[in-house]
Amino acid sequence: MSSPFTVNGTVKTFGGSLLKLSHESTALGCKMALNVFLPATSASKIPVLFHLAGLTCTGDNGAEKGFFNHWAAKYGIAMVYPDTSPRGSNHPGEHDSWDFGSAAGFYIDATAEPWSSNYKMETYVTEELPTLLYQAYPALDSSRVSLTGHSMGGHGALSLFLKHPDLYKSASAFAPIANPINCPWGQKAFSGYLKSKEEWVKHDSTELLKSYKGDPLDIFITVGTADQFLLDGQLLVDNFVAAAKEVGREGEVVVKKCEGYDHSYYYVSSFSQDHVEHAAKHLGVL
Amino acid sequence: MSSPFTVNGTVKTFGGSLLKLSHESTALGCKMALNVFLPATSASKIPVLFHLAGLTCTGDNGAEKGFFNHWAAKYGIAMVYPDTSPRGSNHPGEHDSWDFGSAAGFYIDATAEPWSSNYKMETYVTEELPTLLYQAYPALDSSRVSLTGHSMGGHGALSLFLKHPDLYKSASAFAPIANPINCPWGQKAFSGYLKSKEEWVKHDSTELLKSYKGDPLDIFITVGTADQFLLDGQLLVDNFVAAAKEVGREGEVVVKKCEGYDHSYYYVSSFSQDHVEHAAKHLGVL
Numbered sequence: 001m002s003s004p005f006t007v008n009g010t011v012k013t014f015g016g017s018l019l020k021l022s023h024e025s026t027a028l029g030c031k032m033a034l035n036v037f038l039p040a041t042s043a044s045k046i047p048v049l050f051h052l053a054g055l056t057c058t059g060d061n062g063a064e065k066g067f068f069n070h071w072a073a074k075y076g077i078a079m080v081y082p083d084t085s086p087r088g089s090n091h092p093g094e095h096d097s098w099d100f101g102s103a104a105g106f107y108i109d110a111t112a113e114p115w116s117s118n119y120k121m122e123t124y125v126t127e128e129l130p131t132l133l134y135q136a137y138p139a140l141d142s143s144r145v146s147l148t149g150h151s152m153g154g155h156g157a158l159s160l161f162l163k164h165p166d167l168y169k170s171a172s173a174f175a176p177i178a179n180p181i182n183c184p185w186g187q188k189a190f191s192g193y194l195k196s197k198e199e200w201v202k203h204d205s206t207e208l209l210k211s212y213k214g215d216p217l218d219i220f221i222t223v224g225t226a227d228q229f230l231l232d233g234q235l236l237v238d239n240f241v242a243a244a245k246e247v248g249r250e251g252e253v254v255v256k257k258c259e260g261y262d263h264s265y266y267y268v269s270s271f272s273q274d275h276v277e278h279a280a281k282h283l284g285v286l
Numbered sequence: 287m288s289s290p291f292t293v294n295g296t297v298k299t300f301g302g303s304l305l306k307l308s309h310e311s312t313a314l315g316c317k318m319a320l321n322v323f324l325p326a327t328s329a330s331k332i333p334v335l336f337h338l339a340g341l342t343c344t345g346d347n348g349a350e351k352g353f354f355n356h357w358a359a360k361y362g363i364a365m366v367y368p369d370t371s372p373r374g375s376n377h378p379g380e381h382d383s384w385d386f387g388s389a390a391g392f393y394i395d396a397t398a399e400p401w402s403s404n405y406k407m408e409t410y411v412t413e414e415l416p417t418l419l420y421q422a423y424p425a426l427d428s429s430r431v432s433l434t435g436h437s438m439g440g441h442g443a444l445s446l447f448l449k450h451p452d453l454y455k456s457a458s459a460f461a462p463i464a465n466p467i468n469c470p471w472g473q474k475a476f477s478g479y480l481k482s483k484e485e486w487v488k489h490d491s492t493e494l495l496k497s498y499k500g501d502p503l504d505i506f507i508t509v510g511t512a513d514q515f516l517l518d519g520q521l522l523v524d525n526f527v528a529a530a531k532e533v534g535r536e537g538e539v540v541v542k543k544c545e546g547y548d549h550s551y552y553y554v555s556s557f558s559q560d561h562v563e564h565a566a567k568h569l570g571v572l
Contacts, residue, residue, distance in 0.1 A: 011548060011550060011553075012512065012547045012553070013547075013552035013553065018552055064552075065350050065351055067356065070353065226298070261298045261299075265350065266297045266298070266304055266350075269356070270298075270300050
């Protein structure tokens with residue numbers, strides 16, 4: 001079977017291979033690029049950790065600056081770094097602002113025109129991309145998959161995990177947009193991508209946690225106390241923690257406040273060990 | 287005493303502080319930017335490791351993508367990431383090619399016009415910058431300083447160490463341009479920056495090693511076997527090793543061939559632990 005992926009480069013790093021891939025996405029109606037780190041391992045099946053990136057990012061930021069690959073290599077985990085939105089659709093206004101449209105897909109399926117035609121990042125990240133990856137790379141263990149993400153990607157990791165608990169072993173987040181319906185970034189994105197305001201709560205991690213009826217959770221979050229976006233009320237991590245309390249799940253959400261850290265990859269790289277090890281524990285390799 | 291440095295940002299990373307600095311350089315006749323990583327340490331004096339970057343780079347590449355800060359934090363070492371050339375002199379042709387002029391200073395003092403007016407990267411890296419840093423940050427231990435560098439910066443680390451053994455405890459290099467007088471990059475740079483060909487050998491690490499009369503060395507080099515620039519004859523690491531043999535110093539140069547690695551920061555970050563630990567040993571912290 002021919003692979004749906006074009007391998008634009010294979011770069012050895014931390015003993016494993018960083019694959020620079022691209023493919024035509026049906027869900028998004030465009031060519032998408034991503035990075036996949038395959039660790040050097042004797043295991044026949046390799047657990048998978050998706051890293052969802054933040055606003056303005058691509059699949060390169062985490063792969064180059066997050067130091068996830070170092071820790072993933074240590075535990076024999078494959079890393080998947082998808083892009084953050086469809087590319088080149090050229091909808092009116094798609095490229096006008098850094099927090100909406102290109103590189104700001106928010107990991108949801110849009111319902112409002114014109115975005116509903118191809119801004120289907122939830123379908124892409126949870127269905128199309130993993131299905132293609134597990135077919136093309138059968139060593140990847142589709143039964144052991146976890147999510148992590150940064151900022152908008154933290155919203156993605158938490159919300160996609162709470163919507164699809166059957167697909168993932170665990171979720172963690174770096175400085176997540178934890179309650180988008182109550183912050184400017186989320187309100188701008190949801191009002192643009194979603195047809196009716198009734199749909200907002202279906203994509204809001206804090207609301208999803210309140211209505212979550214599944215097994216006990218073990219969600220891990222880090223956030224810098226000097227993170228300007230936390231101070232500006234864009235992240236609202238405390239609202240997520242309050243929701244956990246409200247539904248008697250306070251013990252199921254662990255937030256590590258990182259004293260003095262900001263929102264940058266200098267912060268992400270400093271704590272990628274914690275997040276990879278949180279996933280490793282749930283993926284059965286730690 | 288007021289600091290000569292403007293602190294444009296202080297970013298917490300790996301428990302320490304990454305300082306985004308700029309200052310007016312007398313030697314280079316322009317404003318220069320650099321990054322300095324200060325580890326969290328109880329030590330009263332902090333040893334220093336300079337990382338010299340390669341062609342097209344600034345002081346940001348190593349700081350963001352090298353993973354040096356992680357290991358420097360572990361051993362209580364300060365990292366200094368200088369820029370790779372003067373900026374904005376606008377000499378004719380300065381910005382025309384990626385391997386000469388801007389971001390290609392080659393860590394030498396130019397003698398040919400117009401470059402001789404301010405392309406003084408050897409003076410900047412070995413004299414002006416360290417003097418200013420040790421005044422502004424007295425915790426830095428000017429008596430315990432080592433060099434490392436990548437590609438053109440590997441040439442810088444090796445050649446500046448062999449020229450100024452009194453200034454440094456050790457040198458290591460990632461994929462260095464080890465014999466510039468015999469490769470296209472070095473020949474282009476030296477013929478442009480230096481007035482006469484007689485001067486070339488004074489800046490060539492392989493020639494400097496042949497004439498080196500100092501104490502036994504312990505030079506550590508890593509290079510990827512899939513490094514296209516090695517295969518293209520730009521690095522000539524084997525010439526450096528042959529020179530060591532020629533002068534009976536074969537035991538004093540250790541080259542680690544990194545199977546399948548290329549020239550990128552995916553390679554650098556994979557081996558920064560080895561280089562920081564080589565320095566740590568000579569700086570007395572390992």
